Structure formats: structure tokens, C-alpha cells
Amino acid sequence: MQISCRIFFRVTTVKRIVLIAIPVLLAIAIFVPIQNRVIYWSLFAAMFVLVYLYHVMEDVVPVKDVVKSLGTSDFFSLKCGYVEIKDAKAELRKGLMVIYGGTVLFYVRARATGGVSLVQSIAAEAIETYTMCKVDDYHQGVTFTLNGGDEVKFTSKKIASMDKEMRAALGWPEEEKTNPEA
Numbered sequence: 421m422q423i424s425c426r427i428f429f430r431v432t433t434v435k436r437i438v439l440i441a442i443p444v445l446l447a448i449a450i451f452v453p454i455q456n457r458v459i460y461w462s463l464f465a466a467m468f469v470l471v472y473l474y475h476v477m478e479d480v481v482p483v484k485d486v487v488k489s490l491g492t493s494d495f496f497s498l499k500c501g502y503v504e505i506k507d508a509k510a511e512l513r514k515g516l517m518v519i520y521g522g523t524v525l526f527y528v529r530a531r532a533t534g535g536v537s538l539v540q541s542i543a544a545e546a547i548e549t550y551t552m553c554k555v556d557d558y559h560q561g562v563t564f565t566l567n568g569g570d571e572v573k574f575t576s577k578k579i580a581s582m583d584k585e586m587r588a589a590l591g592w593p594e595e596e597k598t599n600p601e602a
Contacts, residue, residue, distance in 0.1 A: 434477075434532055435474070435477055435478075435532045438470050438473055438474045438477070439474060441470055442467055442470050442471060442474070445463050445466055445467045445470070446467060448463060449463040449464060449467075477529070477532035477533075478514075478529065478532075479514040479515075479529065480529060481499070481514075481515050481516040481527050481528060481529050481536055482529075482534050482535075482536070483497060483516070485530075485534055485535055485536040486516060486518055486527055486536055489527075489536055489538075490518070490520055492520070494520075495518050495519060495520035495589070496518065496519040496520070496585055496586060496588075496589035497516055497517065497518045497519075498516070498517050498576055498578060498579060498582060498586075499514075499515075499516055499517075499576065500514075500515070500516070500517045500561065500574045500575055500576035500579065501513060501514050501515070501559065501561075501574065501575040501576070502515060502517075502526050502528075502539060502540060502572075502573070502574055502575075503555055503556055503559075503561075503573035503574070503575060504539075510556055512556075512559070512575065513528055513539065514528070515527050515528040515529070515539065516528075516536075517574050517576075519586065519589035519590055520589075522543065522544040522545070522590065522591050523541060523542065523543050523544065524540070524541070524542040524544070524547070524564070524572075524590075525538060525540070525541050526538070526539045526540035526541075526574070527539065540572065542564060542566070542572060544590045544591060544592070546566050546567055547564050547565070547566060547567075547590070548565050548566060548567050549564075549565045550562055550563060550564045550565065551563050551565075552579065552580045552583065555573040555574070555575050556573070556575070559575035560575065560576075560577060560579075560580065561573060561574050561575035561576050561579055562574050562576075562579050562586075
């Protein structure tokens with residue numbers, strides 16, 4: 421118990437340190453007169469590395485951890501965002517939408533060091549329809565309408581081009597194209 425608390429504290433501490441170090445380095449670069457150009461530009465390089473590191477620790481969901489969680493690598497996956505409504509306010513959570521065994525799963529990064537956490541699970545039988553549309557004021561994506569009338573929204577620029585693969589992963593037949601001239 422004590423070991424797991426230490427690991428959690430260290431990981432959380434690393435994330436906080438990275439988050440605090442970014443504006444500190446920016447303040448040093450702006451307000452401290454540095455004559456050596458190598459040191460000056462190295463501060464900016466270090467800032468960019470820290471921003472990328474924070475992005476990875478916060479948003480990137482490791483596919484290998486999803487494979488470990490599901491026990492197979494045979495699934496459809498797409499990096500996307502999940503629009504979560506809390507108190508009439510929409511929040512966007514970045515993660516990985518996975519379709520496996522007729523179920524739509526949404527995973528987010530569990531810890532800064534990796535791991536995945538399941539946020540949403542929807543059985544294909546519970547999905548009445550879906551539409552490729554604008555899911556909020558800024559993002560394109562897919563809206564799944566469930567049997568009870570509830571909606572689940574995922575954002576992704578690539579999802580419209582992956583329609584056939586998504587339908588196949590859900591086990592749905594391909595949509596028939598109608599001829600408008602007939």
C-alpha cells in the first residue's frame with residue numbers, strides 16, 4: 421500500500437513539475453538577461469520538450485496498453501475526443517475509441533507513465549443510429565443515438581473517412597447507395 425502511494429505521488433509530482441517548469445523557463449528566457457545565445461536558445465528547446473512531454477503524459481493513450489487490457493490486437497481503433505456533458509457544460513476528453521466484439525469502448529490515459537482507463541462502453545445493440553456531423557461548436561465527429569434517446573459524441577477529423585471500417589467493426593452491413601437520378 422505504501423509503495424503504490426509513493427509511485428502515485430512520484431508520477432503526479434513529475435507531471436506537476438513539468439507543468440510548473442514550462443512557465444518558469446519562459447520567465448527566465450524573457451526576464452533574465454542571458455548573453456550566451458546557446459543557453460538562451462536551449463531554454464526554448466527545453467520548453468518545447470517539456471510541452472511535448474506533458475502532452476504525452478496527459479493525452480496519448482498507448483495502444484499496447486489497450487491490447488494488454490483486451491487481450492488481443494484485433495480491434496478497430498481511432499484517436500479521438502469524447503464529448504462529456506457535465507452540468508450543462510461540454511468537456512472534451514482526449515483518448516482512443518476502440519470497437520471490439522460489437523462494443524464501442526473509449527479509453528483515456530490512466531497515469532503519466534502509461535496505462536489505460538475505460539471511460540465509456542456502448543454495446544452495438546444499444547446504438548439505434550449514428551450520424552457523421554458537427555458534434556459541438558468546433559469539432560466534426562460522430563454522434564451515436566442510443567435506444568433510449570441518449571446521445572454519445574466522439575470527435576475526430578478522420579472518422580468520416582473511416583465509416584466503412586467502423587461499420588464493419590460494429591458488424592453492421594455496408595450502407596446501400598441510392599441513385600438520386602432514378
